[in-house]
Amino acid sequence: MEWRALNEKRRSVNYFDPSVTITVSDLQKIYEAAKLAPSSFNLQPWKVVAVLSKEEKEKLRAVAMNQPKVTEASAVLVLFGNTRQFLESQDVFDDRVAKGYMKAEEVPRAVAMAERLYAGDRAVGYASRNVGLFAMNLMFAALDQGWDTHPMDGFDVEGVQKLFGLDPKYVPVMLLAIGKKRPDAALLPRGMRRSFDEVFILR
Numbered sequence: 001m002e003w004r005a006l007n008e009k010r011r012s013v014n015y016f017d018p019s020v021t022i023t024v025s026d027l028q029k030i031y032e033a034a035k036l037a038p039s040s041f042n043l044q045p046w047k048v049v050a051v052l053s054k055e056e057k058e059k060l061r062a063v064a065m066n067q068p069k070v071t072e073a074s075a076v077l078v079l080f081g082n083t084r085q086f087l088e089s090q091d092v093f094d095d096r097v098a099k100g101y102m103k104a105e106e107v108p109r110a111v112a113m114a115e116r117l118y119a120g121d122r123a124v125g126y127a128s129r130n131v132g133l134f135a136m137n138l139m140f141a142a143l144d145q146g147w148d149t150h151p152m153d154g155f156d157v158e159g160v161q162k163l164f165g166l167d168p169k170y171v172p173v174m175l176l177a178i179g180k181k182r183p184d185a186a187l188l189p190r191g192m193r194r195s196f197d198e199v200f201i202l203r
């Protein structure tokens, strides 16, 4: 679908048809389209836990403000950001050297620069920024392939961390419900958007 049409069609769908299942192959296709999202240094600091089973969705719902879409959606993607990805990406730097972005001897300097930019109290911001862009791409890729989505940050960070037990370098940034809108459910009209004049400061 053309981007403008996709953008107008995308809504945060609150009511999913719980009888619809999504396969790993569907998720792979969505990922293959979404992975072209930009990321700083192309480090792709994201990790996704795809929650597919009823039992796991119920556990997730309990730490996600009891939002019904968590159990009604076909899957909920828990989008984590890797706050240390810049120290764990030799593959990306090798690729950048092979493709002429930089020389091999420049890699340590690039890693040190990334560490200065993204470590310490900037790490969660770094991971969240990049995961946010990836999330947007996932939403458009899913819609393009016939799936509705709903992003959520209404969850208990510690609860989600505890539930999946990943290394604490992974911070949960967003939940993304994926499924098909219940045919009988009507969404409320699209919420207002701020005007150009309100949003932009021209200098």
Ligand SMILES: Cc1cc2nc3c(=O)[nH]c(=O)nc-3n(C[C@H](O)[C@H](O)[C@H](O)COP(=O)(O)O)c2cc1C
Binding pocket: 010, 011, 012, 013, 067, 151, 152, 153, 154, 155, 174, 190, 191
């Ligand atoms: C980062 C983020 C977090 C959100 N968290 C929730 C949430 O926890 N629960 C919810 O019902 N909606 C959530 N929303 C959905 C927004 O309310 C919705 O995107 C907004 O009202 C605009 O509606 P639209 O997406 O249909 O255009 C979230 C959206 C974003 C982008």
